[in-house]
Amino acid sequence: MGNVVYVETSVISYLAARPSRDIIIAGHQQTTQDWWASERTNFSVYASPLVxxxxxxxxxxxxxxxxxxxxxxxxxxxxxxxxxLAETLIQRAALPPKAAADGLHIATAAFHRVDFLLTWNCAHIANAIKRPLIEQICRECGFAPPVLCTPDELIGGNRDVE
Structure with a gap:
C-alpha cells in the first residue's frame, strides 16, 4: 500500500478535539478531519508508543x-x-532540549524508513528553517529523513492529475 505515514500526536489531538473558536485552529481541525476521512486510506498509517x-x-x-x-x-x-538519533538532533541544535519528544517522533519515523511524518507542530517538526539541519543529521546518522509535513501538504498527492 503506497507511502507510509507516521502520525504525530498533534494530528490526533486536532482530529479528536471539540471544534475550536480560533479560526486558524478550526481550519487545522477541518483539514485534519478531511485528511483522515479522504486521504488516510491512501497511506499505511503508523504511530508510536510515544504518540x-x-x-x-x-x-x-x-x-x-x-x-x-x-x-x-x-x-x-x-x-x-x-x-x-533523537539525542543527536538536540545535541546538534536541530531541536531545543525542551523538544526531546519531538526529536523522538522524528527519529522513530526515520529509523523505520517512514515516508512522511504528519504533524501540526510547526515550531519544532514541520519547520522550514529547522528542516535542512534535521534532514542533514538524519542522513549523517545513516537514516533517510521522513518528509516533515502538515495535513495541508499531504492532501491530493495520490490523485491523478487532470
Missing amino acids: FREASAGDPAAAIARLQCLRDIPLLAITPEAEQ
Missing part, C-alpha cells in the same frame, strides 16, 4: 477520544537507535 502515551495524557474524556482515533493504528517501536 499513544502523549494522547493518553490530560483530560480523561479528551484522552479517550484521542485513543479512539488511534485504536486501529499500528505502533512502531522506539528503538535504541531512534533514541540516539
Whole structure:
C-alpha cells in the first residue's frame, strides 16, 4: 500500500478535539478531519508508543477520544537507535532540549524508513528553517529523513492529475 505515514500526536489531538473558536485552529481541525476521512486510506498509517502515551495524557474524556482515533493504528517501536538519533538532533541544535519528544517522533519515523511524518507542530517538526539541519543529521546518522509535513501538504498527492 503506497507511502507510509507516521502520525504525530498533534494530528490526533486536532482530529479528536471539540471544534475550536480560533479560526486558524478550526481550519487545522477541518483539514485534519478531511485528511483522515479522504486521504488516510491512501497511506499505511503508523504511530508510536510515544504518540499513544502523549494522547493518553490530560483530560480523561479528551484522552479517550484521542485513543479512539488511534485504536486501529499500528505502533512502531522506539528503538535504541531512534533514541540516539533523537539525542543527536538536540545535541546538534536541530531541536531545543525542551523538544526531546519531538526529536523522538522524528527519529522513530526515520529509523523505520517512514515516508512522511504528519504533524501540526510547526515550531519544532514541520519547520522550514529547522528542516535542512534535521534532514542533514538524519542522513549523517545513516537514516533517510521522513518528509516533515502538515495535513495541508499531504492532501491530493495520490490523485491523478487532470
